[in-house]
Every structure is written in C-alpha cells, then in structure tokens.
Amino acid sequence: MAKDITTPFPVSGYRGPELFCNREEEVNTVTNAIKSGRNITLFSIRRMGKTSLIRHFFHLLGTEKNRLTLYVDIMPTFNLKGFTNQLATAIVQSFPENTSFGKKIWGWIKGLRPQISFDPYNGLPQLSFEIGQVGEQKATIKNLLQFMDQSGKKTVIAIDEFQQITRYPETETEAWLRSEIQQLQNVNFIFSGSQKHLLLEMFNSTKRPFYSSTQMLQVGGIGKEHYAPFIAHHFKVGNKSIKEDGIDFILEWCRLHTFYVQTLCNRIYASQEKNISINTVQLIIKRILTENEAVYFTFRELLTGPQWSLLIAIAKEGRVYTPTAGAFIQKNLLGTPATVKRSLDSLMDKEMIFRESSASGNYYQVYDLFLSRWLEYKQ
Numbered sequence: 001m002a003k004d005i006t007t008p009f010p011v012s013g014y015r016g017p018e019l020f021c022n023r024e025e026e027v028n029t030v031t032n033a034i035k036s037g038r039n040i041t042l043f044s045i046r047r048m049g050k051t052s053l054i055r056h057f058f059h060l061l062g063t064e065k066n067r068l069t070l071y072v073d074i075m076p077t078f079n080l081k082g083f084t085n086q087l088a089t090a091i092v093q094s095f096p097e098n099t100s101f102g103k104k105i106w107g108w109i110k111g112l113r114p115q116i117s118f119d120p121y122n123g124l125p126q127l128s129f130e131i132g133q134v135g136e137q138k139a140t141i142k143n144l145l146q147f148m149d150q151s152g153k154k155t156v157i158a159i160d161e162f163q164q165i166t167r168y169p170e171t172e173t174e175a176w177l178r179s180e181i182q183q184l185q186n187v188n189f190i191f192s193g194s195q196k197h198l199l200l201e202m203f204n205s206t207k208r209p210f211y212s213s214t215q216m217l218q219v220g221g222i223g224k225e226h227y228a229p230f231i232a233h234h235f236k237v238g239n240k241s242i243k244e245d246g247i248d249f250i251l252e253w254c255r256l257h258t259f260y261v262q263t264l265c266n267r268i269y270a271s272q273e274k275n276i277s278i279n280t281v282q283l284i285i286k287r288i289l290t291e292n293e294a295v296y297f298t299f300r301e302l303l304t305g306p307q308w309s310l311l312i313a314i315a316k317e318g319r320v321y322t323p324t325a326g327a328f329i330q331k332n333l334l335g336t337p338a339t340v341k342r343s344l345d346s347l348m349d350k351e352m353i354f355r356e357s358s359a360s361g362n363y364y365q366v367y368d369l370f371l372s373r374w375l376e377y378k379q
Contacts, residue, residue, distance in 0.1 A: 007266050007269050007270055008238065009266040010262065011262050013052075013055075014056060019234075020056050021230040022222055022226035023049070023053055023056065026219060030053070031060070034057075034190070038215050039214040039215070040214055040216075040217055041192070041199060041214045042054070042191070042192040043194070043219070044194065045194060045196070045356070048219050048221065048258050049219060049222070049259075050219050053219060054190055058158075061156065066154055067153060068151060068153045068155040069157075069158070070091060070094050070148065070155065070156070070158070071090060072086055072157065072160065073090075073160040073161060074086050074159060074161055074164045075160065075161035075164060078167070079168050079170065080134060080168055080170045080173060083141065083165070083173075084129055084140050084144075085129060087144055088109060088127040088144060091105055109127070112129065112143075134170055138176060145180060145181075148186075149184045149185060153186070154187075155186060157187060157188075157190070158191075158192060159189065159190070161192070161194065162191040162193045162199070163195045163199050163202065174209045174210060191203075196356075200216075221257055222258060222261075223256070227261065228251065231247050231250070232247060234269075240269065240275075240276060241274065242268075243277060245278060246280070250265065253373070260369045264284065267284050267287075289373065289378075292370055292374065293374070296374055303350075304343070306334065306339050307343045309334055310334055310343040311353070312332075313332035314353060314365065315371070315376050316375070318376075319365055320363060320364045320365075321361050324341055324344075352367055353365060353367055
C-alpha cells in the first residue's frame with residue numbers, strides 16, 4: 001500500500017496559518033473593518049481564496065476569548081427556508097453541545113423542534129425546519145441572529161455567496177434582511193461572493209437596500225513576490241528541489257490564480273520526482289489536461305457552434321478586450337458582431353467566461369483556467 005502523502009498545497013479547506021500564503025494586506029483590511037464595527041464585502045472570481053481568507057481571519061480571531069465566529073455558505077440554498085436551515089446548521093456545527101455556549105444554543109434551538117440528522121461523511125449535525133410560511137421563516141432567522149447578538153460576546157458572521165439571496169422567490173428578502181441586520185448591536189458581517197456584477201449592484205446601487213452599507217474588498221491573485229518563496233520553502237521542507245524558473249513557469253501558466261497554482265503544486269509535490277524541472281511541470285500539466293478531456297468534450301456538445309468558436313478564440317487570446325471588434329471577429333471567423341454578442345451573453349450566463357477590469361480596460365477571459373489552456377493547445 002502506498003504511503004499517504006501529506007501535501008503542503010491543499011486544494012480545498014483551510015489547513016492552518018503555516019500553509020496559508022500571505023494575504024497580509026487583505027487580512028489587515030478585514031481586521032480593521034471588523035474591529036472598527038464595519039461590515040465588509042469580499043468579492044472575486046471563484047476559487048481565488050476568499051473562503052480561506054475568511055477562515056484564516058477567523059483563526060486569528062480565535063485567540064480572543066470575547067469573540068464568536070460563524071461561517072455560513074448559502075450557495076446550496078434556493079429560498080428563505082434553505083437560508084434558515086443553513087444558518088441553524090452552521091450555528092450548531094460551530095458550537096458543539098458539549099461547550100458552555102453550545103449547551104445554550106442547542107437548548108434554545110431544540111425548543112424550535114427542528115429535524116436533526118447527521119451528515120454520513122463527517123458526522124456533523126444538520127438541521128431543517130418544517131416551516132411553510134415565510135413569516136415563520138423570517139421569525140426563525142430573526143431569533144437565531146438575535147440569540148447570537150445577545151450571547152454576551154462580539155460576533156462575526158461570514159455569509160458566503162451572499163448574492164444567492166437575489167435569486168430567492170421571496171422578492172423582499174434583501175430589504176427584510178438589511179432591516180434585521182441594522183438592529184444588531186454586537187454582530188458584524190463579512191459578505192462574500194463570486195459574482196462580481198451582482199454584488200456590486202447589491203451594494204453600490206442607490207436603489208438597493210444594502211446600498212453603501214459595507215466596505216468593499218476585491219480579492220485578487222497572490223503576488224509572485226509572495227507566492228514564489230512560499231512554494232520554494234515548502235518544496236524544500238519536503239526534501240524536494242524546484243528551480244526558480246520552474247516556479248516562475250507555474251505562476252505564469254496559472255495566471256496567479258490561487259486554486260490552479262495550488263492544484264498544480266499539489267500534483268507536482270505528490271509525484272515521485274525529487275528534483276523538479278520545467279519538463280516535470282509540463283508533464284504533469286499534460287496529465288491534468290488529459291484527465292479532464294472527457295469533461296471538455298462534453299462542454300463542446302452542450303454549446304452551440306458559435307459559442308464554442310468564441311470560447312476557443314477567447315482562450316487563444318488569453319484576454320479579449322473588444323470581442324465584437326471587426327479585427328477579432330475576422331481573425332477567428334466568428335460571423336457577425338450580433339452573433340458574437342449573443343454568444344458572449346450566453347457564455348457569461350453559463351459562467352464559461354467572466355469579465356474583469358484592469359488598467360487597460362474591461363476584458364473577457366475563460367473562467368476555468370485548465371479548460372482555457374486545453375483549448376489553447378488542442379483546438
């Protein structure tokens with residue numbers, strides 16, 4: 001049986017400060033906001049490291065006895081009832097029944113008569129309430145928030161993928177939740193999400209309830225000056241050597257996108273190689289892309305011809321600033337500007353591409369970096 005490999009490059013979850021790379025500026029910004037009583041919103045494209053940043057911040061707050069922290073991921077929710085269940089589940093999972101605060105919260109929540117089950121994979125409790133009326137759901141959420149507010153400690157609640165509430169059928173959710181949050185005295189919030197346009201609309205539009213209610217922080221890639229020595233250090237600790245040009249290649253090829261840097265380093269570290277060269281890196285990249293080919297071919301079947309052609313064209317360019325410009329269309333045989341615009345909107349809706357800002361203007365890029373590189377090489 002092969003010996004388990006403990007990698008210093010996790011691709012999911014938070015594994016402690018020693019495996020967390022930098023983010024000092026972001027951590028300081030979040031710390032300053034929360035300790036000054038301001039709510040803050042983190043936004044970036046998916047898998048850039050927002051959740052790990054929150055977990056790291058919570059880890060640092062863990063040394064303060066007068067603080068409680070709660071992380072709630074509402075991505076799986078589709079309505080207010082789902083939000084209620086997710087919030088209650090996060091609370092009971094964060095504060096076990098054998099702790100002093102846990103006894104209080106469990107005793108109170110059991111009085112609401114939830115259905116309690118246990119996750120078959122991790123054994124953690126999961127709660128659901130058989131609440132049919134929206135008014136009852138709001139009352140339960142309000143009571144849960146007030147319980148945290150009256151805990152006697154300063155509390156920080158992080159709500160991940162917060163833009164999900166804009167999709168709830170209960171159209172007044174934003175206004176109602178904003179009103180409830182304003183009444184809390186001892187709770188601050190970290191809102192987080194990966195759909196930038198929705199979050200900016202929520203917090204920057206004068207017509208929306210959450211307008212100008214939080215500090216905004218965009219989470220970008222970790223700079224090469226921080227990531228390169230971090231990678232070199234952990235390979236060295238693992239008795240592996242990787243040359244500087246190999247690290248530079250990894251960071252450039254992955255465009256400093258945290259998830260893909262971590263994934264590639266994870267695979268390289270787990271290989272049998274002790275002395276890693278650029279050739280080693282390229283071989284493992286080839287393996288990763290080959291493994292994913294079946295999925296990528298499925299994407300091709302799900303997209304129309306014009307959409308697939310546009311996706312390829314964007315991948316080959318890397319960044320596209322003016323996708324409806326004549327030169328770009330002619331170079332890639334994409335038809336008419338109207339066709340490109342329809343395909344562009346469809347790919348955005350499917351989250352196959354994303355739009356980002358830079359000093360040179362707004363640009364479009366393929367969302368999945370591995371897919372982008374595969375299209376670049378194969379098509």
